[in-house]
Amino acid sequence: MQFDYHIPTRILFGPGKLDQLATENLPGKKALIVITGGKSMKANGYLERVEKLLAAADVQSVVFDKILPNPIRQHVMEGAEMARKEQCDFIIGLGGGSSIDSAKSIAVMAKNDGDYWDYIGGGTGKGQPVTGGVLPIVAITTTAGTGTEADPWTVITHEERNEKIGFGIAETFPVLSIVDPELMLTVPPMLTAYQGFDAFFHAAEGVIANIATPVSDIYALKSIELINNWLPIAFKDGSNLEARTNIALANTLSGFVESTSSCTSEHSLEHALSAYYPELPHGAGLIMLSQAYFSFFADKAPERLILMAKAMGKSLDGVEPAKQPYLFVEALAELQQKCGVDNLKMSDYGIKKEDIPKFAQNAFDTMGFLFTLDRYTMNLDDAISIITKAYK
Numbered sequence: 001m002q003f004d005y006h007i008p009t010r011i012l013f014g015p016g017k018l019d020q021l022a023t024e025n026l027p028g029k030k031a032l033i034v035i036t037g038g039k040s041m042k043a044n045g046y047l048e049r050v051e052k053l054l055a056a057a058d059v060q061s062v063v064f065d066k067i068l069p070n071p072i073r074q075h076v077m078e079g080a081e082m083a084r085k086e087q088c089d090f091i092i093g094l095g096g097g098s099s100i101d102s103a104k105s106i107a108v109m110a111k112n113d114g115d116y117w118d119y120i121g122g123g124t125g126k127g128q129p130v131t132g133g134v135l136p137i138v139a140i141t142t143t144a145g146t147g148t149e150a151d152p153w154t155v156i157t158h159e160e161r162n163e164k165i166g167f168g169i170a171e172t173f174p175v176l177s178i179v180d181p182e183l184m185l186t187v188p189p190m191l192t193a194y195q196g197f198d199a200f201f202h203a204a205e206g207v208i209a210n211i212a213t214p215v216s217d218i219y220a221l222k223s224i225e226l227i228n229n230w231l232p233i234a235f236k237d238g239s240n241l242e243a244r245t246n247i248a249l250a251n252t253l254s255g256f257v258e259s260t261s262s263c264t265s266e267h268s269l270e271h272a273l274s275a276y277y278p279e280l281p282h283g284a285g286l287i288m289l290s291q292a293y294f295s296f297f298a299d300k301a302p303e304r305l306i307l308m309a310k311a312m313g314k315s316l317d318g319v320e321p322a323k324q325p326y327l328f329v330e331a332l333a334e335l336q337q338k339c340g341v342d343n344l345k346m347s348d349y350g351i352k353k354e355d356i357p358k359f360a361q362n363a364f365d366t367m368g369f370l371f372t373l374d375r376y377t378m379n380l381d382d383a384i385s386i387i388t389k390a391y392k
Contacts, residue, residue, distance in 0.1 A: 003213035006170070007259045009139075009150055011177045013252065015241060018049065018140065018180040022056040027136035027175055028089020030060040032110075034079060034103040035094050036067040044186050046142060050094055062086045064106070067095075070278040071102045072159040076116045080109035083135065090136040093174075096195065097146030097282075100139045101154035104172045107135040116156065123163035123366040134171035142183040144247045145195025145283060147202055147255025149177035157275055163366045164275035166267075173259075179252055181244040189235050192247075193339040194283030196231040199251040200224060200335075201286045205264040206257035208297055208304045209373045216261035219253045221311040226250035228312045228331070232338040264374050266293045268367035269387060272359040273351060275366070280349045287341050291329055292389035298325040300376040305329075345392040353391050360384045 012020050031054060035041040042048070047063065054061045064079045083091060083106060091110070093103030109116050112132040121127040139149040148154070152168035187195070203223035206216050227250045234243040270285040298305055305325035306316070312331035316324050336342040347353075360383035364371065371378055 001214070003215060003260070005215060005260060007150060007173070007256060009174045009177050011150060011179060011252065013179045013249070015180060015182045015245060017178050018183065019053065021050065021053040021140070021178060024057070024176060026054075026057055026059055026090070026138070029058065030062075030086065030088050031090050031092045031138070032079065032083045032086065032088040032106070033061050033063045033092045033094055034067060034099050034106060035063065035065045036069070036096075036099055037065055040186065041095055041142070046094065046183060050092070050140060061092075062088065067099050067102045068278070069098050069281065070157050070164070070274055071098045072157050073116050074159060076102060076105040076109055076156055079106035083110040088135070090138060092138045092140060094140045094142070096141065096143035097148050097198075100141060100148045100174075101146070101156065103139070104137055104148075104152070104154040105156050105167070107137050108172065110135050117158055120165050120167055122165045122368065123158070124161055125165065130169055130171070134169070137172065137174045139174040139177040140183075141177070141179055143187055143191070143195050144184055144244070144251035145198040147199055147251050147253075147258055149174060149179060150252050150255025151258035153258055155271070157278065162275045162362065164271040165366050179248050181241060181248040184244045184248060185239055185241065187238060189238060189340070191281075192238060193231065193235050193341050194281045194287070196227055196234065196247055196283070196339070197287050197336075197341065198283035199247075199254040200227045200231075201266060201290065202254035202263060203227075203250075203257050204294070204308055205266055206254070206261035207308055208301050208375060209262045209264050210375050211373060212261045212304075216257050217307070219256040219260065221307060223250040223253040223257065224308055224311045226253070228335055231335065235339045262373050263370055265363070265371045265378055265383070266290070268363040268370045269293070269359070269383060271367050272362040273346070275362060276355075276359065277349050277351055280351075284341070284344055287336060288344050288346055288392075289386065289390045291333060292386050294329050294332065295326070296382070296386050297376065298329065304375070346390070347392060353388070356387045356391065357384055359387060
């Protein structure tokens with residue numbers, strides 16, 4: 001019963017909250033707005049709205065629009081160079097997890113020398129301390145998937161080394177986050193599902209992590225309950241603002257979980273897959289692994305899985321104790337079926353079964369720390385077995 005609690009981010013949550021950007025006390029007079037190279041931020045008018053709201057607050061802005069769905073080191077370095085050249089005071093991440101994560105990493109490199117990988121602790125990273133400070137970060141999320149608006153974490157891929165690694169320090173918490181579900185109404189069904197399950201697994205892994213606390217459990221179990229109840233609705237009718245709002249809340253709660261507990265090795269395994277196959281959406285990779293992964297832990301952390309089964313509405317009545325943890329895996333399979341993601345296949349992305357040992361080794365080499373947060377000490381053979389059982 002010991003824990004530290006530190007979430008310094010000011011969060012504006014709810015439909016219509018984006019408009020408050022014009023009256024907020026922002027951390028500077030010139031912002032670098034970081035968005036993806038896709039069309040959605042411009043086509044949906046979100047970028048123009050943010051630019052106008054900043055102007056109303058007497059804040060200038062410039063745009064960096066190269067970020068990929070699985071963001072890469074090269075674009076972090078380019079964005080940081082632009083922030084320095086344009087003399088930006090702060091960084092805005094506008095979009096989903098890729099844009100906001102990139103904004104955090106750009107905020108680091110805008111004030112520190114060398115290469116981004118100098119500060120990364122896994123793989124070939126040098127693990128150097130961040131000594132130059134970090135530009136303030138503002139997160140404006142248009143998806144419900146990563147919870148990055150409420151945690152310090154950012155995940156970037158070294159595109160030349162197939163290393164996809166998380167990083168975060170106290171200074172990479174956003175100073176301000178705006179979670180406006182009205183900005184999420186345009187997300188297509190499959191992306192809604194992938195993102196919703198990403199948030200789900202942040203919460204579920206936070207429950208089974210060996211550093212879970214009573215506080216993180218409160219956030220995680222509520223997030224799981226909300227996603228179980230509302231994701232199928234948001235998937236089928238993206239215009240349902242009530243469903244979008246509840247999924248947005250679940251997502252922000254999962255960010256709280258990331259700040260008070262942690263992901264576990266499921267994320268390490270998925271990062272290895274999408275490090276080699278960047279076209280694989282992160283949430284899709286997690287879905288593919290999930291039933292094999294949580295089945296592996298059913299007899300190793302049974303009481304934790306039972307908590308999550310109850311949060312998903314499963315009754316223990318008449319179920320023998322040894323089978324009770326598997327009710328969570330059953331509920332997980334049912335939720336995936338309702339959201340149309342129950343038949344995802346690694347092979348559809350070109351992933352080869354004979355490469356599974358390589359992926360497992362990469363997971364240990366790059367994100368090995370998360371394995372230390374499991375309630376069971378997994379070895380390489382265990383990891384290979386989980387990916388193999390998940391493979392289709």
